[in-house]
Amino acid sequence: MTMTDHAHVFTPLKIGGITTKNRVECSPAIPFLASEDYFVTRELIEWYRRIARGGAGIVTVGETSIDYEDARRHGRANVLCLADNRAINGLSVLAETIQRYGAVASIELNHEGLRAPAEMTTDEIRAVIDRFADAAERCRHAGMDMIMIHGGHGHLLGSFFSPATNTRSDRYGGDLQQRAQFAVEVLDAVRAKIGGEMSLEYRISADELVPGAPSVEETLEFAKMIEGKIDLLHVSAGNLYAAETVPRMIQPIYLPRGINVEFAARFKKELRVPVVTVGSITMDMAEEIISEGKADMVAMIRSIIADPDCVRKTRIGRAADIRPCVRCNRCVSETRDYTRPTRCTVNPIAGREVEFLNIQTPEQRKRVVVVGGGPAGMEAARTAASRGHKVVLFEKESRLGGSLAKAAVPAFKHDMKTYLDWAQQTTLDTPGLDVRLSTEATAEAINMECPDVIILAVGSSPTVPELPGIDQKNVVWAGDMHIQGVEIGDEVIVAGAGMVGCETALDLGLDGKLVTLIDMLPLDMIACDVHPISRTALLDMLRSASVVIKTQTRLESVTSAGAIVMNRDGGREEILCDSVVLALGATPRHETVRLLEGLAEDVRVIGDCRRRGGNLRRAITDGFNAAIDI
Incomplete structure (x- = not known):
């Protein structure tokens, strides 16, 4: 495919006073790469540099707090906070980095709230409005192009709009207009600080999917109230604080892609402001959505984490080379639940950009033998070959994939099958990599290659308990x-x-x-x-x-x-x-490792044969780590 196959995606879009180079927004997420005291770090700059270089039209810095107390209240560390002017310096470097690659530098401002709007006094509400406005002004001073206000997913502004959580009887509670008042005042205060210098995006949940929440019709009415105050409407769904709805926000492999597009299409029909949709959207889906008039723009993050170059590859006709996201949600869960830095199952460099900024070219081209063509073995073989080494990959089966080939069979594991197909083809096509299928890696076969390095990725065997009748045909x-x-x-x-x-x-x-x-x-x-x-x-x-x-x-x-x-x-x-x-469960093939580990001075054990309880991320990361420093 070429850019002409995605002509609508690569059409510029005017958003307020700015024009984007394409219709893809890197949606906000928290990589947890800021400092413990909430400032920009080199790690955060390189994270966003890699994303911006990959071609997205808008790069949105995720879920930035406006209030130190709010950030601490929710146990957050390593996130950005714009509560005082000390944030401007680092943020200006971040803005310059994103803009260097032709992307619009945007930032999401959020207040997670107290979970009980009735407890806030009017003075506290006024203070939050002022903090939003002050944070926006700091963004302007830092040279950012655009601001997103988070008004969805059950956070503070969204919780005020929802009658399920807002039982106030003053001017901030009651009918729809009063429940919307807090958000309206925030938008007015922010606009007063940024004027026309910056564009303004508002993020909503079209449907929170919880009892008592606003209906889609009510949310649409709210959108009509604010469309004259904003330049872009970001339409999502769900409530972060109602666990049963979160899969609708961040769809895992078990749910269909694009399930929120219907909401965006509904809003686009009735609004003048451009509408962006979000939710497991691929580049091909983006073209279809925009060409059919269901949204003006698409937002994605997990696909970009999996392959930061997915937009650029699509533009130059290399869509088949895009490393697919498997929607396992490890990138989200491990950060939100444990405040660990973001990692990606299929992209072992994600969140580690600084570590691999200056990978040294090997002084000597080595002979590398990889035993086992599962995910770990394929990653190791590709990485070693890409470093210039001469690599032989032994796989005893007639195809690559290992246990992943079996795990990817069910229809609801389609994303895993897509990744498997990509990994197999990319491995077979890697220059300098000799793949030998249907070939047992015996000691004799390995010795014939005179390896300098052996990487063992021989996997695991199913655990079968010794129970009466366990060997029956059923x-x-x-x-x-x-x-x-x-x-x-x-x-x-x-x-x-x-x-x-x-x-x-x-x-x-x-x-x-x-x-x-x-x-x-x-x-x-x-x-x-x-x-x-x-x-x-x-x-x-x-x-x-x-x-x-x-x-x-x-x-x-x-x-x-x-x-x-x-x-x-x-x-x-x-x-x-x-x-x-x-x-x-499965048992690592330690015996196979013992048989082969004495065949070279440098033997590296990776994947399921290294430890119990392996998973795809560990396997791929093991493979990459084992090969990158050869």
């Missing part, structure tokens, strides 16, 4: 379910309720099977290896698929008619079924 390992010739009956027990077990149960349930999912853990611990936003969606889908979940239940034995299980009280029961599917 017992299947989860990874083998889709192998040709494997038959799964209509009534199924899935043993093990981690991510693999839950996804297996969902796959079977969606196929019309009657599924019972059992695990020794309590309910609040199942799928604990799935990050919270994704876990919420996964458990909801299991319920929708009528999967029966029995927790604190242990598999005791398998019979020809089903399985004997023990509950937490020691009672045993027989569950009748046609098939028992095991999803009880």
